[in-house]
Amino acid sequence: xxxxxxxxxxxxxxxxxxxxxxxxxxxxxxxxxxxxxxxxxxxxxxxxxxxxxxxxxxxxxxxxxxxxxxxxxxxxxxxxxxxxxxxxxxxxxxxxxxxxxxxxxxxxxxxxxxxxxxxxxxxxxxxxxxxxxxxxxxxxxxxxxxxxxxxxxxxxxxxxxxxxxxxxxxxxxxxxxxxxxxxxxxxxxxxxxxxxxxxxxxxxxxxxxxxxxxxxxxxxxxxxxxxxxxxxxxxxxxxxxxxxxxxxxxxxxxxxxxxxxxxxxxxxxxxxxxxxxxxxxx
Amino acid sequence: xxxxxxxxxxxxxxxxxxxxxxxxxxxxxxxxxxxxxxxxxxxxxxxxxxxxxxxxxxxxxxxxxxxxxxxxxxxxxxxxxxxxxxxxxxxxxxxxxxxxxxxxxxxxxxxxxxxxxxxxxxxxxxxxxxxxxxxxxxxxxxxxxxxxxxxxxxxxxxxxxxxxxxxxxxxxxxxxxxxxxxxxxxxxxxxxxxxxxxxxxxxxxxxxxxxxxxxxxxxxxxxxxxxxxxxxxxxxxxxxxxxxxxxxxxxxxxxxxxxxxxxxxxxxxxxxxxxxxxxxxxxxxxxxxxxxxxxxxxxxxxxxxxxxxxxxxxxxxxxxxxxxxxxxxxxxxxxxxxxxxxxxxxxxxxxxxxxxxxxxxxx
Numbered sequence: 001x002x003x004x005x006x007x008x009x010x011x012x013x014x015x016x017x018x019x020x021x022x023x024x025x026x027x028x029x030x031x032x033x034x035x036x037x038x039x040x041x042x043x044x045x046x047x048x049x050x051x052x053x054x055x056x057x058x059x060x061x062x063x064x065x066x067x068x069x070x071x072x073x074x075x076x077x078x079x080x081x082x083x084x085x086x087x088x089x090x091x092x093x094x095x096x097x098x099x100x101x102x103x104x105x106x107x108x109x110x111x112x113x114x115x116x117x118x119x120x121x122x123x124x125x126x127x128x129x130x131x132x133x134x135x136x137x138x139x140x141x142x143x144x145x146x147x148x149x150x151x152x153x154x155x156x157x158x159x160x161x162x163x164x165x166x167x168x169x170x171x172x173x174x175x176x177x178x179x180x181x182x183x184x185x186x187x188x189x190x191x192x193x194x195x196x197x198x199x200x201x202x203x204x205x206x207x208x209x210x211x212x213x214x215x216x217x218x219x220x221x222x223x224x225x226x227x228x229x230x231x232x233x234x235x236x237x238x239x240x241x242x243x244x245x246x247x248x249x250x251x252x253x254x255x256x257x258x259x260x261x262x263x264x265x266x267x268x269x270x271x272x273x274x275x276x277x278x279x280x281x282x
Numbered sequence: 283x284x285x286x287x288x289x290x291x292x293x294x295x296x297x298x299x300x301x302x303x304x305x306x307x308x309x310x311x312x313x314x315x316x317x318x319x320x321x322x323x324x325x326x327x328x329x330x331x332x333x334x335x336x337x338x339x340x341x342x343x344x345x346x347x348x349x350x351x352x353x354x355x356x357x358x359x360x361x362x363x364x365x366x367x368x369x370x371x372x373x374x375x376x377x378x379x380x381x382x383x384x385x386x387x388x389x390x391x392x393x394x395x396x397x398x399x400x401x402x403x404x405x406x407x408x409x410x411x412x413x414x415x416x417x418x419x420x421x422x423x424x425x426x427x428x429x430x431x432x433x434x435x436x437x438x439x440x441x442x443x444x445x446x447x448x449x450x451x452x453x454x455x456x457x458x459x460x461x462x463x464x465x466x467x468x469x470x471x472x473x474x475x476x477x478x479x480x481x482x483x484x485x486x487x488x489x490x491x492x493x494x495x496x497x498x499x500x501x502x503x504x505x506x507x508x509x510x511x512x513x514x515x516x517x518x519x520x521x522x523x524x525x526x527x528x529x530x531x532x533x534x535x536x537x538x539x540x541x542x543x544x545x546x547x548x549x550x551x552x553x554x555x556x557x558x559x560x561x562x563x564x565x566x567x568x569x570x571x572x573x574x575x576x577x578x579x580x581x582x583x584x585x586x587x588x589x590x591x592x593x594x595x596x597x598x599x600x601x602x603x604x605x606x607x608x609x610x611x612x613x614x615x616x617x618x619x620x621x622x623x624x625x626x627x628x629x630x631x632x633x634x635x636x637x638x639x640x641x642x643x644x645x
Contacts, residue, residue: 007423009372009572013383034382055377056563056570081588096383098375243587245559248420252556252577253584255606257526258613263419279529281598 008248011053011098012038016091017073022159027089028065028077031099044068045106046131047239047267051247052076052088053098060084061244061262063128064102067135074099077127103247104266107132107211108237116145116203120222122194122214123152128239128266129213130160137167145208146173147201151194151218155179155187174202195221198229205230211267213239220278223270233271240265240273256282286490287497289471290351293325297398299487305396305433308364310357315343317357319364319397328399329354336443336624339633352399352467355443356623358550360404364395365428366411366555369575372424376569388571389427396433400461402454403446403623405436407552409460413615414555433480436461440504443624447514447637451622455508466501473501514624514637516608517644522618525609525644529601533642538597540632545578547626547634548603553619556584579603608640 018030033039044050044064051059060082066075080089091097109132117136121129136143148167152158158177168175176197177189190197195218210226212219219238226236242254242261254261257276259268276282288296300307309322312329322328333344334354343354371388378384415425436457439448448454457464462481466473473493476482516522548554558577563570577584580599585592593599611619620636627635 007373007387007389008420009423010385010387011373011375013385053375053572055375055383056561056567058561058572059559079588096377096381098383098385241587242592243583243585245557246574248422249418250415250420250422250555251558251574252579253558255602255610257605258610260614275526281529281593281595281601 008100009246011051011059011100013096014074014099016093016095016097019092022077023157025080026077026159027080028075029088029091030066030073030075031097032073033099034096040071042074042102044102046109046135047106047128048102048104049247049266050074050076050099050101051103051244052078052084053100054084054087054091055097057087058084059098059245060088061103061247063131063239063266065127065131065134067131067138077130101247104262105264105268107239107267108209108269109135112136112209112211113142114144114207116147116208117143118147118149118201118203118208118210118226120149120194120198120210120212120214120219121151122218126150126213129211132211133167137170140170144172145203146170147203148173148175149178149194149197149201149222150176151178151180151214153179153181155183176200193221194218195225198222198225209235209237211237211239216278233274234269236270237267238270239267242266285473285475285493285498286485286488287468287471287493288465288474288488288490290325291470292488293472296488297322297324299484300396300433303484305394306392307396307398309398310352310354312343316341317343317354319357319360319399322398325351328352333441334443336445336628337633338445338627338635339630341628349469350467352437352439353441355439355441355446356401356403356625358625358629360552361397361400361408361432361434362411362552364397364432365408365425366415366557366576367424367428369573370424371571371573372559373572374569375572377567387423389423392428392431394431394433396435398435399437399465400434400457401439401623402436402457403439403448403451403621404552405434405457405460406451406453406621407623408434410553410615410617410619410621411555434461434463435481436464436477438464438466438501438505438508440467440508442508442512443628445514445624445627445635446512446622447516447624448622449509449512450515450637451618451620453621455512456505466504468497468500471497473497514622515641516620516622516637517640519612519618521644522608522640523612525605525640528643529605531643533639534597534601537600537634537639538595540634541596541600542631543580543596543599544631545580546629546631547636548578548580549576550625550629551607552621552623552625553607554578558583579606604636604639604643608636 014031020028178194183191245251249260249263328351331348415422439455607619
């Protein structure tokens with residue numbers, strides 16, 4: 001869709017097919033373009049995002065969580081946190097909204113084939129990385145070890161809990177979940193910061209790729225132990241968030257040093273952004 | 283390209299020719315105590331005998347008995363609003379009875395515009411905006427439709443302001459490229475020559491005399507003078523590129539004590555491209571317009587993400603602006619984002635002078 005001959009600013013109509021309430025503040029919209037041709041031609045990579053448009057309110061960038069080979073539905077898992085996302089949270093099956101995309105660079109999933117995959121996420125329902133977990137699990141034979149590290153503040157924040165339990169039953173897969181602030185009695189996983197668990201992750205540093213998503217201090221804390229274990233900075237990938245209004249590198253809001261996060265990211269290898277990563281004000 | 287002579291007494295024939303060719307003619311004139319670019323019907327509207335006095339934090343005009351039309355440097359705006367509109371509708375959405383949505387794009391279909399009196403600094407800034415809006419990964423159809431409509435008639439600068447530093451920025455005072463026609467003001471006439479085929483075709487229709495050696499010599503003297511009177515300098519490119527390694531310099535705190543974070547510098551900067559988008563629904567909800575407006579990295583909301591403002595302090599906003607304009611712009615577009623027009627110095631309400639701040643930070 002990002003052909004230069006067309007207007008990249010113009011959304012296309014989609015219809016909500018199903019709405020799922022994941023937690024009190026997180027919901028998933030499963031949608032279809034109402035124009036069948038657009039639906040059939042739509043292609044994306046996990047890690048890319050769409051601009052979702054709510055009639056009369058505005059646009060917001062949201063990561064795509066559906067499987068790239070699912071031609072039927074486009075899925076977005078969204079946290080009700082701002083003006084537009086609150087409006088989106090009120091939608092139900094049959095409602096219409098606008099979508100344009102996909103935008104940005106996705107996760108390096110073809111590069112990751114044949115490698116150990118370490119996925120580190122922090123925060124509530126880290127959608128950009130959940131799409132990777134699902135992608136790898138569905139194509140398990142293409143990858144070596146799978147290590148999933150998920151951090152939440154409170155044990156109640158963990159969404160898709162049954163899935164984590166299911167994933168840890170998979171062969172050659174390690175799942176570690178951490179609750180940093182409060183863990184209810186019966187919490188079967190770790191109490192503390194998820195980054196403390198990196199020492200326990202078992203993988204071959206020479207043939208591994210790490211992908212992470214979450215608050216920047218968490219990602220910064222996770223990068224150090226990975227580097228100490230011998231991982232190259234270009235094999236540590238992370239997803240950045242910045243204000244995005246145009247998604248095509250024009251509006252200027254997402255600039256991170258010389259990078260336009262919307263088009264050069266949102267996924268970057270740490271080596272490309274390390275000079276400014278964690279610097280206040282960028 | 284051969285230089286011809288267009289006398290001031292025949293200048294209205296030139297304006298008439300442009301209008302007959304379907305152009306809306308825009309040119310500099312005095313409005314609200316400043317030089318602004320607006321619709322021009324005849325040459326009497328030019329700022330005849332007007333000089334501008336620009337110093338840090340100050341812009342004023344002085345009317346004299348002189349007969350020159352272009353004895354001033356610049357005003358707050360020139361080309362930017364003509365191609366990158368301060369506010370424009372990108373598209374409209376409508377909702378029918380079944381709640382189905384339709385989207386209609388809104389590409390402006392304005393008539394061609396001929397701009398007379400474009401400065402070299404502003405042509406350089408336009409080339410920078412072309413790189414951003416047209417030659418980057420995505421083409422902007424809104425900018426493109428306006429840009430294609432422009433006929434550019436440059437005027438070599440003979441009276442740089444005290445705030446100007448186009449020589450240091452290597453963009454002026456003479457227009458070298460990017461124009462259809464270029465003028466040099468002499469006493470009673472203009473030297474005129476073409477920079478494009480389109481410009482040359484217009485020139486042919488004017489039936490003008492060829493310039494004399496004396497005319498050319500006077501033009502050269504004026505250009506030399508315009509170069510020599512400029513005193514402001516900027517650090518060399520190597521030092522500018524190194525700005526991103528000066529993020530902890532104490533001068534950022536010093537600037538933040540003076541900077542009001544008002545965004546005037548970004549509004550008058552001819553290369554600043556930041557804009558925001560918003561929806562403007564009509565009251566009955568049947569239609570909503572999606573518009574974009576100029577924005578500034580000095581606004582609090584510019585760096586907002588889900589409850590967090592990344593640049594909450596003035597210090598980090600000024601640092602963002604300066605490091606982008608003079609340093610990371612090289613990584614993005616292979617050149618500085620500053621053309622040396624000096625507007626950010628004149629129009630800063632507290633008179634912050636980028637050239638002075640750069641000298642301290644890059645020393």
